[in-house]
Amino acid sequence: MKSNSHEIYADYFNQRQEDFRNKLICDASQVRDKIDEIHRVGNIDLLENAHKLVMYALGENDSLASFAEKEGVVWAQHDLTLSFKLEWVQSIRRTMWRFLEEFHEENKDKKVNLFKLERQVNDAIDQFLNGFFLSYSRYKDALLASQRELVENLSAPIIPLSDSVCVLPLIGEVDEDRVETIEGKTLPEIKKLQIETLIIDFSGIAQIDTTSMNRIMKTINGTYMMGCECIITGLRPQIVRTLIKEDLQFDPKVITKGTLEQTVNDFFFAK
Template sequence: MKPGYQETYANYFSHRQEEFQQALLSDADQVRGKVNEVLLVGNIDLLDNAHKLVMYALTGEDGEALSSFAEKEGVAWAQHELTLSFKLEWVQTIRRTMWGFLETLQKEEDTGSIPFFDLERQVNDTIDQFLNGFFLSYSRYKDALLEAQQKLVENLSAPIIPLSKGVGVLPLIGEVDEKRVAAIENKILPEINHLQLETLIIDFSGIANIDSTSMNRIMTTIHGTYMMGCECVITGLRPDIVLTLTKEDLTFDSKIITKGSLEQTVNDYLNVKKADL
């Protein structure tokens, strides 16, 4: 587009910003009632951001400034759990309303000499670039959030709790399935090394259910603790778990100590440590 035309369009929309915003709200039924809600929840000013997008489209600024704007919008939208369908409807409303105003400008100002197809390409390309950047930013944020949540779940799946220097407890709670066992396998040995544990107490009393395959994998991991010089103590074996072991002819290594309750075991080891001091 020839220099000067961008300024004509930008000035036209700047002087009619309030009128444009009212036209937007009139056209977007779903958005109208949520402007204040979105501002309150996410500190996102839909109307002000709509004006910014229009200015980017009219002035042809499609570089770093537009990319940064789209990225910030995507993150804000993802952070506050605002839906993509809502955003898409809003941006398309901006596009439709903007072209309605441009048509009016063409008629009022008799701007027939302005290269209209250049304008169409610039405006639509800019808005499409914004949408592309917005969706990529939104997706990256959601993917990073999901990955962080998965890591948190993995950590909670096998939380080794230090009791004293050299002694830690791993309470197994809930259902122990293949995914949970994998988390346990991946975490126990590195944590033993990180915490410099001499004794690891594994408590089975909180397990809701465990199959023989998962139990066998846990027993293999327990054997690995000895290879790292860490004594392993098993507590809380309920009758149903013991029955599962005996039916499958699974037995703990003779080096593994088994005790009845976690409470008594913890007290015993803490008292031993105090006596050593």
């Protein structure tokens, strides 16, 4: 049930909603020029949401947490600036208190516990901000985790050619971080996909240092421990020279072929 004081305050703000919006826009100097842009980008009605927050702050409402969570997600989805949001909410708080002050000047005969009202309003707005920032942060963290997983998959994409044959094309620069991703993905994927033959193509590698190459060679040797045959294709002359210079050798079981195309043809088209 809404308290009688809540209804009185709600009616006051509803009757002066247009005046409140105008005063709020004047107060939020850094945000007012962005109101239309934010509405266009994220379909977010800042003025309507400001009125909702005022109504929540004037009386207990279980929907405040849900409102804050939704606001945080939408703000994060459209990558809107947090400083704008913080200034906007603080402007709502300041403007709201100016209107409450005017209300009590106009209604001096009404006895109101201002300390209780102050706690209620400020606590509600603080709860909104906390919920908003937590929701925003959770969404961003989940997005970063998803992007990190995508980058890792693109860094070591194991592509099935058949039920038992897969190819791992290595592209770009291979450094220690990239090798760690390759190590962390290759052996589990061999087990998961039940790969019998893994073709690792080096033709797209732009650069690789000796340490990283040595770790890749150990990973290749590990594929045999998993019962998976490994075929190396596309070794470029500079990589071969590095192997010779550093006296690095593949396990004798490792098969090397000139190109990925040749290897695929041998597997699927050779008579």
